[in-house]
Amino acid sequence: MKEFLRLDNKLNLELKIKPLSPLCIKLSKEEKEGEESKSSTYSTILVTEQGETKANNTGELELDTRKGEIYIPGSTLKGLFRDRFTTMYKDNSFVKNLFGYTEGNSEDEKARKSRIFLQDAFFFENEKRKNFYDIDKIKDSNKNEAIKEFVNSRSITPIDHFSSKAVAPLKFEYTTEDFRTEIFLNNMSDFKELQGIYFIIRDSINGEIRIGNSKTRGFGQIEFEVSDLRYSVFHGKEENFKKFEQFFEIDEEKSTKIADKYLEKVMKLKTEYKKVDIKDPNEFIKALFSEVK
Template identity: 55%
Template sequence: MREFLRLDNKLILKLKIKPLSPLLIKLGNKEKDSEDKDGNYIGFLTTESSTGTKLEYNGGSEKISEDNRKGEIYIPGSSLRGAFRDRTLDIFDNNEDELEKLYGVSEGEKALKTRIFIGDAFLYKVDDRKRFYSDSDKISESLKDILKSRSITPIDHFSGKATVPLKFEYTTENFLSEITVNNISLKELKTLYFILRDSINGELRIGNSKTRGFGQIELEIEEMVYYKYFGKKELVKDMNKYFERVEKKSIKIGDKYLCEVLKLKENFNKIDVENPNEFIKALFAEVE
């Protein structure tokens, strides 16, 4: 397997996931709850008591000394990765070689490590997450506030008769995920923006029961951080117009930055498909 020989840059993108239609948690029938183990469903995090683990809540500095989560809902990173990979392949005009350079491949001599890592997405609101670290007898109460349910009675298309009623458990809460891309190219950064645009246009779905209207999501940039290493070319000219330096995380020797950490200015986070901001204009004006 070919290894990374150097790190030219790194992009960390925090995304807010906003359901435009319900996200399916579990599907069963009223007579017997039969949870489907299909990995396409939004999942339940059921790990308990990882003593000594420290976890930082999204966007904050508050930490806990023990990980005692039980029943916390989340979107698996694998589901998000699948959706991103499918959209990327479309944008790359079904060029598998280009796709594998980013997402990797695990076949014999052709094996290549992935450069894109998509984390599990957890509830966006810090207070909602905290509730899953409370006593176990409060977990069900927390879930009642976050989960909703509804039932339908499907019709068998062959017999025309009603079948066993289905009960859907779903959520419409916002989530937060983090994407890391090592050695991102200009084309790959543009591709991420195309995917964000597609989500705004209602073209991105995750999970199961899409044909029943579930799983449509819109993505928003919560934060974009770019790690620029000494002597490497910038992806966009005059990056200081669009990014601000994070001094605490940057590494400097003398008057040279070995690693300059740049954060996209907040006013460039929002994506307006009809009226793109100046950073997006500059990004797409660059020649690959």
């Protein structure tokens, strides 16, 4: 575990997640058993406080009693990123070194901690997040008032391709709100990892990234945008970053300084270099890809 006794550099990347199609929060399937109506549900985007789904006396599914904040689990996003990295890079050792691994089931078991961490994604606008913590709404007898504000529902009756008959109705709960996540990446060796992240951003702009349930029914298409990118340069490790300095500015508030020397100099990407245009890439992206082998 020697590689975790040192920290040569640290990247903090904030991404905005823009739904290009609805994001499925819950899929409910109604099944008839005699005179009773039974529902089975599948959650893909979660809420912080779970309730239960109920069917009314007509057999139609109602919005459930969940009342927590809507979020996309970081594990869902990390799985997406790992799959894309595995597809892009045939070097399995590189992917394992980045995302970590555990091998074996005996005393010879080997393990490596992940160097990349993806946070749970919550609503991009903090004002909308406050609705889930409004005291008046929490005390209200209708506990899921906040979630109703951002969730819509749609019902469809699929047709079986073989029999051409209608199958069990499906009810979708979905949102079209923007989300925000953060990526933390430690000890980049040659900026190859950041290049891979930008490849994923490019793929999302090309409409190739989907998350959640019912992707084949048009749900879950997303696009990533760079909201903020910060790179921590530690004392004695400045040389590797010099070729990118022109695209960044110092964040004095987050930096650590003793006298006139920086122990940790936090550099933030200038606003004009945040936009990713795959047809006309900015100078920072050109420099990043020219330096990565």
